[in-house]
Amino acid sequence: MSHSINSHLSQFAEALFQARTHKTPIVQFTQTMPDFSIEDAYAVQRISLEADVGRGKKVAGYKMGLTSKAKQRDVNVFAPIAGYLTTDLEIALGDPLETASRIHPRVEPEIAVVIKRSIAGAKRIADLPHCLEFIGPAIEVLDSRYKDFTFRLPDVIADNTSASGFIMGSTNYLNRLDDLALLGVALKSNGEILETGAPAAVLGNPLISLLKLIQFLEKQNLLLEAGQVVLTGAITASIPVKPGDWIEMIMPNSVMRFSVV
Ligand code: OOG
Numbered sequence: 001m002s003h004s005i006n007s008h009l010s011q012f013a014e015a016l017f018q019a020r021t022h023k024t025p026i027v028q029f030t031q032t033m034p035d036f037s038i039e040d041a042y043a044v045q046r047i048s049l050e051a052d053v054g055r056g057k058k059v060a061g062y063k064m065g066l067t068s069k070a071k072q073r074d075v076n077v078f079a080p081i082a083g084y085l086t087t088d089l090e091i092a093l094g095d096p097l098e099t100a101s102r103i104h105p106r107v108e109p110e111i112a113v114v115i116k117r118s119i120a121g122a123k124r125i126a127d128l129p130h131c132l133e134f135i136g137p138a139i140e141v142l143d144s145r146y147k148d149f150t151f152r153l154p155d156v157i158a159d160n161t162s163a164s165g166f167i168m169g170s171t172n173y174l175n176r177l178d179d180l181a182l183l184g185v186a187l188k189s190n191g192e193i194l195e196t197g198a199p200a201a202v203l204g205n206p207l208i209s210l211l212k213l214i215q216f217l218e219k220q221n222l223l224l225e226a227g228q229v230v231l232t233g234a235i236t237a238s239i240p241v242k243p244g245d246w247i248e249m250i251m252p253n254s255v256m257r258f259s260v261v
């Protein structure tokens with residue numbers, strides 16, 4: 001990390017915070033600073049997390065992103081990324097999604113987990129199920145703080161992977177982990193199916209995404225703890241939403257519906 005960039009990291013976190021607060025998108029950092037690195041970007045994300053905690057927010061868990069080819073193609077960035085979730089980002093199932101507090105929101109279907117007991121040293125999928133309380137459908141709300149919802153890899157990492165909200169479903173697939181990867185997902189907008197997929201799109205199995213997150217956190221001496229939520233990454237491309245839309249995510253034994261206002 002060069003010195004000149006290092007001194008900019010707090011300013012970058014502040015610029016992203018201002019963009020989020022005032023709903024004014026900013027120019028991608030990589031446009032003006034081509035050597036802005038992935039390491040710098042995670043440092044900006046870390047500064048934002050600490051600032052959010054300083055503002056009284058609480059960490060709800062973490063998210064993986066760009067874990068499916070569909071998503072990677074969607075935003076033209078081809079590597080998995082991780083971000084954090086705060087409790088205020090959760091939207092209750094059935095509540096309307098507000099656009100007024102966002103710049104250019106999109107939604108995407110995911111598999112989420114809730115942790116039952118701390119997971120340390122997990123190496124294989126088989127190490128995970130007994131540590132989970134829930135695994136099931138969730139919808140993530142994204143809102144890039146960059147102009148035109150475009151970015152390169154370090155930009156989107158710095159912007160906490162576009163995190164803007166999440167809605168947890170209630171159907172628990174813990175007792176059908178064997179076929180979870182191949183359970184169908186459909187995303188509808190105003191009654192029309194816009195995206196379909198299966199959780200296998202996420203690195204072959206969303207639990208592989210969870211393993212990647214655990215390993216990423218372990219490098220920072222962090223553990224997933226009981227009650228924390230993890231979004232494993234979108235199964236399909238995201239869809240833009242606007243006031244008046246009616247969104248549905250359908251999976252076996254699960255329909256999640258909300259309106260956009
Ligand atoms: C980046 C965040 C990606 C996912 O699930 O793939 C993400 C973006 O698309 O803005 O959350």
Ligand code: MG
Nearest residue numbers: 065140233234
């Ligand atoms: Mg996502």
